[in-house]
Amino acid sequence: xxxxxxxxxxxxxxxxxxxxxxxxxxxxxxxxxxxxxxxxxxxxxxxxxxxxxxxxxxxxxxxxxxxxxxxxxxxxxxxxxxxxxxxxxxxxxxxxxxxxxxxxxxxxxxxxxxxxxxxxxxxxxxxxxxxxxxxxxxxxxxxxxxxxxxxxxxxxxxxxxxxxxxxxxxxxxxxxxxxxxxxxxxxxxxxxxxxxxxxxxxxxxxxxxxxxxxxxxxxxxxxxxxxxxxxxxxxxxxxxxxxxxxxxxxxxxxxxxxxxxxxxxxxxxxxxxxxxxxxxxxxxx
Numbered sequence: 001x002x003x004x005x006x007x008x009x010x011x012x013x014x015x016x017x018x019x020x021x022x023x024x025x026x027x028x029x030x031x032x033x034x035x036x037x038x039x040x041x042x043x044x045x046x047x048x049x050x051x052x053x054x055x056x057x058x059x060x061x062x063x064x065x066x067x068x069x070x071x072x073x074x075x076x077x078x079x080x081x082x083x084x085x086x087x088x089x090x091x092x093x094x095x096x097x098x099x100x101x102x103x104x105x106x107x108x109x110x111x112x113x114x115x116x117x118x119x120x121x122x123x124x125x126x127x128x129x130x131x132x133x134x135x136x137x138x139x140x141x142x143x144x145x146x147x148x149x150x151x152x153x154x155x156x157x158x159x160x161x162x163x164x165x166x167x168x169x170x171x172x173x174x175x176x177x178x179x180x181x182x183x184x185x186x187x188x189x190x191x192x193x194x195x196x197x198x199x200x201x202x203x204x205x206x207x208x209x210x211x212x213x214x215x216x217x218x219x220x221x222x223x224x225x226x227x228x229x230x231x232x233x234x235x236x237x238x239x240x241x242x243x244x245x246x247x248x249x250x251x252x253x254x255x256x257x258x259x260x261x262x263x264x265x266x267x268x269x270x271x272x273x274x275x276x277x278x279x280x281x282x283x284x285x
Contacts, residue, residue, distance in 0.1 A: 006039035015057035020261040024281035086196035127185030172242035179225035207236035
């Protein structure tokens with residue numbers, strides 16, 4: 001019988017605010033899984049969106065995790081310091097004809113969708129209607145030469161044609177699950193204002209860091225289909241996945257920054273100890 005290898009897990013928050021109990025729950029799931037399995041727990045700061053992320057929140061994340069009693073292995077990976085890596089991945093996909101430039105504004109896409117008799121929907125809403133895929137090559141070249149801002153989208157039909165077999169992933173509590181990345185359509189992998197997308201960066205970094213078990217909220221379960229596609233296209237290793245329920249308040253609402261979930265700093269200021277906060281996050285000592 002083959003021995004189970006110690007897991008490598010990670011916690012990857014975005015520094016757009018202070019950590020709340022939902023973050024604490026996700027961090028503790030990954031940390032305890034690694035520590036109980038005598039593996040490694042990594043910390044990654046997903047700060048590629050310079051319009052929303054702030055350095056002071058990055059510092060606060062590190063402080064709050066230490067206060068909570070968590071430690072991590074190796075240096076913290078700061079995504080904004082690795083943009084060259086993401087550009088190389090985008091270039092590889094583009095050279096294989098798997099990306100196309102999209103010059104559309106949100107309003108243009110919305111009008112096209114509204115004019116459609118039956119716009120298909122995916123996990124993130126209506127799918128991109130293929131406006132820029134229909135542009136003549138000469139017009140695309142001219143717009144690129146002029147320096148017109150554009151996003152980069154994955155040509156989903158071409159990407160799927162590259163697959164040489166079924167696409168699946170291993171979910172810790174459910175076994176093998178079939179993937180359907182087509183439900184995302186021609187997804188954006190680099191936005192006009194952000195040079196690389198979450199989907200691209202997270203799959204790149206999991207491969208780069210040797211993550212073997214991705215623990216994260218069940219709201220990201222559909223995205224796994226797309227991440228497995230990118231892993232296959234780039235010949236990156238396939239990790240296992242464990243999607244956990246999201247922490248909710250007394251009314252059953254998911255804890256989030258948007259809804260004013262109490263932060264760890266709020267709880268500490270009210271006199272809560274790290275042990276009490278860990279218990280509120282679902283991990284009593």
